[in-house]
Amino acid sequence: MKYMMFVCVDPEPDTDPAPEPDIEAWVAENDAAGRRLQGDVLSPASSATTIRVRNGELLVSDGPFTETKEWIAGYDLLECADLDEAIEVARAHPMARGGRIELRAFRDH
């Protein structure tokens, strides 16, 4: 199954002093295993541009559609057997502790 893994910031990160896992190692391991198809980091949510079309008129506005403290900082596209495997991949990402991660399966898996 394909999962979109949204890597988000969180106003209440983990306070555990243990060192966070290394992102390079996480990428290398999951790329090698074929579980990570691609992924990247996005520019901050404050630089987002929102586009709507209403009655044929283009509306372009600055900023995210809704104000939120849990904005998306990046994403990874995963190929996993099921949700349990995707959870194991997500939990090992440094941002599982520094922020939060949301998993969404592709609809036509």
Added chain:
Amino acid sequence: MTEAQQAVAAAGADAYARIVAVLIRITGDWTLAEDCAQEALASALEKWPADGVPDNPGGWLMTVARNRAIDVLRRASVERRKLQELATLAPNTSSDHEPDQAGDVVDDRLRLIFTCCHPALALEARVALTLRTIAGVPTADIARAFLVTESAMTRRLTRAKAKIADAGIPYRVPSGPALTERLPGVLAVLYLLFTQGYNPAGEPAFADEAIRLARLLVRLMPEQPEAAALLALFLFQHSRRDARRDDRGNLLTLDKQDRSRWDHAAIVEGVSLLARAASGPYALQARIAAHHATAHDSAATDWPAIARLYDTLARRQPSPVIELNRAVAHGYAHGPTAGLRLLAAARVGGALDDYPPAVAVEADLTAREGDTDRAAALFRQAAAAAHSEPERRALLERADELRGEES
């Protein structure tokens, strides 16, 4: 109930979860699996009174459910592989109470429990799904227990099943460290199920279901001491079911119950289960319950031992309700003043403000300290906030007794 109806009920209680679990594994279709299992039961109710109860009632039900699933799938022209697997499925669900053979059939039920209790589902949905799919409880009964309409409960169940399919929640028992992480979640669902059945306003059948599922879990996972501890805890609490009300249906506190009416066979079974329990949170709670269940009379209760167990439990699993019970235990072990001191500490920050039993505990401790006026007022305050009518009446009775002592 006629003999045939009883046979259907007994065979259903034994075989329902297996049938649903096997059909879900093969077809991946939860609704189809449930419908076919229900139709097999309906068919038995129709046929057994005339034809007699078959030699292997569980196997009969499995065969009928399987054939029904094959019919439905054929019409939907599903892949040959699924149909073949269904056609070759042996109807090996015995209805007697011999131990299960290890193998696929047993594993299917365990898989189903772990899927229904997956943490990616909302807690309420886990409980409802477990009741519906594994225990076969009608949606209307589940809805009543959760105080929602039947259509709202149907939507909740449908949404949970859709999430299982859409999110790719696996139909599998986790292994290794994942099992250690996931088992407490499964036990928590069973605990909630039991509480839902045992609380005074609850659905009593849910307590029986929780015990049945806990037994299943203990049989399927004999190496997990917390599962055995949870079953023991259920058995100790459930042993008092016939003694905890008076003739008018009012709740009786432990010290007023007729202990000869406790289910002593259940208590003996609980004690033997505890022999293999380690020191997890459920084992601690079960040990506390065992002290109550095995005390000859109220005065013989080993309160200092219970207070020590609560001290450990409060450290291991801190929660306001455990702190409240700890205050009660210390109140009996070391006097009401000690109990009131711990109660005050448990209430810091308003932790128990919305929990009426805390007021009842304060009332009891205050009464034993000798301030009957204040205690009577607190009992009335607790009664006004009580969640159920039997609880309310029991608390008002305590208030009236105190007035009797004064005059």
